[in-house]
Amino acid sequence: MTRYQNLASILSQRIEQGLYPIGVRLPSIRVLSKEHGVSITTVQQAYRELEDQQLVEARAKSGYFVARRKMRPGLPDCCNTTQCSLTIPQWDRVLDMVNPVQPGETAFRFAAPDITASSLKPLTRSLSHLSQRQYLRTFDDEDIRGSFELREQIARLMIDSGSRMDAGNILITDGCREALSIAIRCVCAPGDVVAVEKPCFHAGLQLLHGLGMNMLEIPTDPVTGISVEALELALEQWPVKAILVTPTGNNPLGYNMPIERRKALLRLAQEHDVAIIEDDAYGELSYPYPRPATITSMDFTGNVLLCSSFSKTLAPGLRVGWIAPGSYMNRAIHMKYVSTGPTASLPQLAIVDFITQGHYLKHVRRMRSQYQHNRDLITRWVTDYFPCGTRISRPQGGFLLWVELDHRIDTQRLNRALSEQNISIAIGAVFSAAGKYDSCLRINFARQPTTELKNAVRQIGVAIHQLLEEK
Amino acid sequence: MTRYQNLASILSQRIEQGLYPIGVRLPSIRVLSKEHGVSITTVQQAYRELEDQQLVEARAKSGYFVARRKMRPGLPDCCNTTQCSLTIPQWDRVLDMVNPVQPGETAFRFAAPDITASSLKPLTRSLSHLSQRQYLRTFDDEDIRGSFELREQIARLMIDSGSRMDAGNILITDGCREALSIAIRCVCAPGDVVAVEKPCFHAGLQLLHGLGMNMLEIPTDPVTGISVEALELALEQWPVKAILVTPTGNNPLGYNMPIERRKALLRLAQEHDVAIIEDDAYGELSYPYPRPATITSMDFTGNVLLCSSFSKTLAPGLRVGWIAPGSYMNRAIHMKYVSTGPTASLPQLAIVDFITQGHYLKHVRRMRSQYQHNRDLITRWVTDYFPCGTRISRPQGGFLLWVELDHRIDTQRLNRALSEQNISIAIGAVFSAAGKYDSCLRINFARQPTTELKNAVRQIGVAIHQLLEEK
Numbered sequence: 056m057t058r059y060q061n062l063a064s065i066l067s068q069r070i071e072q073g074l075y076p077i078g079v080r081l082p083s084i085r086v087l088s089k090e091h092g093v094s095i096t097t098v099q100q101a102y103r104e105l106e107d108q109q110l111v112e113a114r115a116k117s118g119y120f121v122a123r124r125k126m127r128p129g130l131p132d133c134c135n136t137t138q139c140s141l142t143i144p145q146w147d148r149v150l151d152m153v154n155p156v157q158p159g160e161t162a163f164r165f166a167a168p169d170i171t172a173s174s175l176k177p178l179t180r181s182l183s184h185l186s187q188r189q190y191l192r193t194f195d196d197e198d199i200r201g202s203f204e205l206r207e208q209i210a211r212l213m214i215d216s217g218s219r220m221d222a223g224n225i226l227i228t229d230g231c232r233e234a235l236s237i238a239i240r241c242v243c244a245p246g247d248v249v250a251v252e253k254p255c256f257h258a259g260l261q262l263l264h265g266l267g268m269n270m271l272e273i274p275t276d277p278v279t280g281i282s283v284e285a286l287e288l289a290l291e292q293w294p295v296k297a298i299l300v301t302p303t304g305n306n307p308l309g310y311n312m313p314i315e316r317r318k319a320l321l322r323l324a325q326e327h328d329v330a331i332i333e334d335d336a337y338g339e340l341s342y343p344y345p346r347p348a349t350i351t352s353m354d355f356t357g358n359v360l361l362c363s364s365f366s367k368t369l370a371p372g373l374r375v376g377w378i379a380p381g382s383y384m385n386r387a388i389h390m391k392y393v394s395t396g397p398t399a400s401l402p403q404l405a406i407v408d409f410i411t412q413g414h415y416l417k418h419v420r421r422m423r424s425q426y427q428h429n430r431d432l433i434t435r436w437v438t439d440y441f442p443c444g445t446r447i448s449r450p451q452g453g454f455l456l457w458v459e460l461d462h463r464i465d466t467q468r469l470n471r472a473l474s475e476q477n478i479s480i481a482i483g484a485v486f487s488a489a490g491k492y493d494s495c496l497r498i499n500f501a502r503q504p505t506t507e508l509k510n511a512v513r514q515i516g517v518a519i520h521q522l523l524e525e526k
Numbered sequence: 527m528t529r530y531q532n533l534a535s536i537l538s539q540r541i542e543q544g545l546y547p548i549g550v551r552l553p554s555i556r557v558l559s560k561e562h563g564v565s566i567t568t569v570q571q572a573y574r575e576l577e578d579q580q581l582v583e584a585r586a587k588s589g590y591f592v593a594r595r596k597m598r599p600g601l602p603d604c605c606n607t608t609q610c611s612l613t614i615p616q617w618d619r620v621l622d623m624v625n626p627v628q629p630g631e632t633a634f635r636f637a638a639p640d641i642t643a644s645s646l647k648p649l650t651r652s653l654s655h656l657s658q659r660q661y662l663r664t665f666d667d668e669d670i671r672g673s674f675e676l677r678e679q680i681a682r683l684m685i686d687s688g689s690r691m692d693a694g695n696i697l698i699t700d701g702c703r704e705a706l707s708i709a710i711r712c713v714c715a716p717g718d719v720v721a722v723e724k725p726c727f728h729a730g731l732q733l734l735h736g737l738g739m740n741m742l743e744i745p746t747d748p749v750t751g752i753s754v755e756a757l758e759l760a761l762e763q764w765p766v767k768a769i770l771v772t773p774t775g776n777n778p779l780g781y782n783m784p785i786e787r788r789k790a791l792l793r794l795a796q797e798h799d800v801a802i803i804e805d806d807a808y809g810e811l812s813y814p815y816p817r818p819a820t821i822t823s824m825d826f827t828g829n830v831l832l833c834s835s836f837s838k839t840l841a842p843g844l845r846v847g848w849i850a851p852g853s854y855m856n857r858a859i860h861m862k863y864v865s866t867g868p869t870a871s872l873p874q875l876a877i878v879d880f881i882t883q884g885h886y887l888k889h890v891r892r893m894r895s896q897y898q899h900n901r902d903l904i905t906r907w908v909t910d911y912f913p914c915g916t917r918i919s920r921p922q923g924g925f926l927l928w929v930e931l932d933h934r935i936d937t938q939r940l941n942r943a944l945s946e947q948n949i950s951i952a953i954g955a956v957f958s959a960a961g962k963y964d965s966c967l968r969i970n971f972a973r974q975p976t977t978e979l980k981n982a983v984r985q986i987g988v989a990i991h992q993l994l995e996e997k
Contacts, residue, residue, distance in 0.1 A: 146860060149863075150670075153670055153863070154669075155668060155669050182657040183654050183657040184654075186650065186654040186657045198625075198626050199621075199624055229700050229845075229866040230866055230867055232864070232865070232866050233865060233866045236866075244716070244738070245715070245716050245738070258863070258864070258867070261860070261863060261864050262864040264864075265860055265863075265864035265865075266864065267715070267716070371867075372870060372871060372872070373870070374700075374866070374869075388621070389732070389736055392620075392621075392732060393707060393729070393732050393735075393736035393737065394703070394704060394707050394736075394865060394866075395700040395701060395703050395845070395865075396701055396703045396729070396842075398845075399843060399844070399845045399870065399873075401843070402870075
């Protein structure tokens with residue numbers, strides 16, 4: 056974060072907390088410059104940033120004032136009853152959603168990061184350089200667990216999340232999807248019951264379904280995450296084998312589960328001898344820094360399996376993920392051997408270069424700040440253009456916004472209407488096995504904001520208004 | 527194949543067939559030159575090649591004569607009773623075997639192709655070139671089924687195997703392993719019985735085990751493949767759901783199953799409504815050209831699933847395979863989505879370049895000829911250096927030789943003895959769920975022959991002799 060962004064963030068927090076009420080005159084540029092030990096220009100930039108966010112307004116010859124804002128949208132209402140579902144009827148809808156991007160399409164539907172950042176260039180260079188001599192390497196030199204150097208680097212990066220691991224605790228996979236698939240098969244057999252967040256990211260639901268598991272959907276709060284209380288009730292009623300959670304930068308809700316709730320979840324799982332599968336793919340994209348500790352880092356039983364990847368922090372096309380399977384390493388290696396064999400080595404080696412040359416942390420820092428900035432923008436755009444009464448999440452990490460519309464709106468119909476304007480969203484229905492969330496949608500806000508993007512959000516708003524008028 | 531190789535092959539066939547009996551004087555250089563319309567030099571080169579193979583010997587001023595040879599080794603005795611096994615205890619041994627290569631090791635233990643051929647260079651160039659701009663592409667542009675262009679090219683290549691498919695019948699996977707894993711899950715549920723060849727390649731056995739299947743091992747002839755007769759008996763006794771076979775360039779036996787036997791196998795499977803999973807990874811490395819038609823190409827029911835990859839023809843590090851799942855496409859797409867998501871696009875695009883620019887067919891032709899030549903050499907070396915009574919396979923494709931030693935030899939012990947000389951082989955035990963083949967081994971002969979390789983084979987022979995003497 057640059058100095059002006061830092062200052063803007065401090066001021067914006069004070070406004071949010073009500074320290075500077077609406078209409079009040081804010082400290083002068085000179086006072087702030089002195090108070091924070093920064094230049095006049097920095098304060099001016101910070102105020103301009105806050106103006107962009109419509110938090111403050113400049114009045115000629117009077118200075119800056121806290122702006123009168125639209126009501127902040129409410130939070131989505133995700134919580135309702137626990138239920139056990141045996142099938143997922145949404146596969147056709149998911150398939151529809153993961154179709155390739157059409158020419159000219161403004162696609163909000165994917166959970167893909169921004170891969171246009173210049174800070175990724177050293178990675179592209181490494182890949183190109185290495186592919187001249189490394190690409191065709193056979194498996195002969197490859198450990199089924201993946202590159203030792205990469206596993207060492209991942210263990211180092213994981214110190215930030217509170218974990219003390221070494222290369223021997225980590226297994227490289229073809230993306231986080233394979234890590235999850237391995238994790239589930241490590242702790243469950245087909246027919247077993249797995250508890251999931253509700254809403255749960257659609258690949259997770261399809262994965263459980265594809266592996267023959269039964270899903271138990273647990274009410275999940277858009278700010279504090281999976282309900283430990285509801286889970287406790289569920290564990291008493293159902294023979295749950297594992298709990299699949301994404302506590303940091305949750306997909307689709309964007310929350311960071313508070314540390315105390317993480318601890319309570321772990322305690323509950325340990326009491327019932329249930330495994331936790333922790334999806335940490337968005338972990339390093341948590342806006343609060345340092346990032347929250349993983350549940351894995353708090354566990355001493357080996358019954359928490361961490362799955363992650365470079366797909367959200369770097370690029371999904373690399374297909375490099377990992378699993379830290381706790382006490383299940385032997386099973387995990389067998390699963391890896393039988394599902395795809397060793398992961399391609401070239402991208403692994405390129406990532407090692409990228410990390411050891413210091414580019415990785417710089418890139419992730421930059422993206423974190425970009426995504427946080429974009430979160431504020433998309434929040435404003437949705438507030439401005441979507442109908443009053445729209446509820447939205449408050450992402451604390453990642454680049455996904457969850458939106459709950461008026462209950463008369465079917466977002467699948469909305470998506471069809473938007474397709475005429477070459478815009479696409481992720482429909483809410485695929486985030487639950489039970490076909491809930493028909494009025495919800497998920498929007499990707501990873502890309503650098505442009506007028507075109509802003510207009511696309513406006514067009515979504517117009518389409519929603521039109522659907523409402525038809526009712 | 528060059529002219530002299532072609533002539534050498536014709537002459538060698540005549541000798542094998544007994545048209546030129548042992549000790550007989552062969553046609554003069556001049557006569558052959560006229561008969562085949564080739565130069566004197568070509569005939570001389572052909573005779574030199576046959577001398578190298580110890581098929582002919584030159585006698586000063588008299589010309590060339592059919593050489594007196596050592597007895598040709600017998601065929602391995604693979605066939606014995608059908609049996610149903612519920613577990614595979616060999617995982618530790620497999621894990622041992624797939625360890626990374628040690629510095630200085632002469633590794634015969636992998637099923638890896640030769641990737642040092644200069645005909646692969648255009649592929650490396652494409653990869654490097656594409657990675658400058660394509661590598662980080664997100665999934666947004668990617669079809670879960672893989673690159674359309676690549677699927678079109680694969681469909682074209684498959685015409686040689688008798689199949690008429692189009693891109694819509696093919697799904698790209700992370701190597702053949704994922705294709706097999708998807709195929710099995712398309713047609714079976716955990717607990718089902720799958721019939722396999724005996725011996726069966728170890729990854730296949732581990733895969734079935736890992737997916738919770740029960741295996742039924744069917745006696746397999748080292749020349750004609752899986753016993754259709756034994757299979758028929760088995761199908762009457764057991765509720766078999768699928769048959770997993772590698773009819774072309776079989777791993778580990780190297781046979782090409784005769785067309786009539788393929789037809790009989792298909793008929794049998796259709797009568798019993800059992801799916802066939804056809805592993806064709808070595809299909810294009812069949813020495814006879816044109817290659818044998820796949821079982822898939824003879825089927826009209828959609829109950830034969832073809833799995834293949836570029837791992838044996840190009841390089842395993844590419845991690846690009848495919849499945850043509852017959853009538854199971856929808857299930858296969860779901861399995862692909864949940865097991866790893868889309869396959870990395872860069873290697874797919876590089877392979878498209880390599881094929882469309884005409885490099886692929888040239889490369890495969892070259893490797894086929896290299897492997898056939900190496901097959902003759904390794905056969906001679908094993909005949910020369912291994913104890914009398916050793917039995918070996920007669921590979922008709924690929925680069926793997928199956929060797930059956932005196933039954934007092936335990937090849938795991940042999941491997942330990944060889945490890946002191948930094949040589950490794952694949953032990954026979956891992957090729958059967960029932961722990962048979964303790965006296966067998968598999969040797970890779972893909973690499974260009976060198977004195978070092980020849981010496982390594984000699985060292986294996988010496989080690990076997992030593993173990994026999996200890997008995």
